[in-house]
Amino acid sequence: MSFTEIEAQLDKLTSDELRLLALRSWSAFVAKEGLEEANYCDEEDPELLAALDDAIAKAEAGTHHTRTGRELRELIGEWTSK
Numbered sequence: 001m002s003f004t005e006i007e008a009q010l011d012k013l014t015s016d017e018l019r020l021l022a023l024r025s026w027s028a029f030v031a032k033e034g035l036e037e038a039n040y041c042d043e044e045d046p047e048l049l050a051a052l053d054d055a056i057a058k059a060e061a062g063t064h065h066t067r068t069g070r071e072l073r074e075l076i077g078e079w080t081s082k
Contacts, residue, residue, distance in 0.1 A: 003069050007069070015053070015056045015060075018052075018056055019049070019052045019053070019056065020065075021027075022052055022055075022076070023043050023048075025076075026076070026080060051079060052079070055075075055079050
């Protein structure tokens with residue numbers, strides 16, 4: 001599946017599906033970069049889940065502005081650095 005195809009499906013996902021996608025994407029990135037020990041991600045971490053819920057709420061309240069892949073990666077970087 002191409003990145004464009006993935007982006008086209010994002011607005012069809014529920015909040016829970018988006019949260020799961022974000023967690024799995026981050027876990028896959030950490031594994032590929034070999035950062036498992038430095039960037040452990042607990043899918044049950046209340047702070048992480050709250051941050052994802054906040055990000056999803058902001059996205060759903062937005063004007064459905066289309067973002068490029070680069071913009072999405074930058075936003076994910078902001079969300080995960082908190």
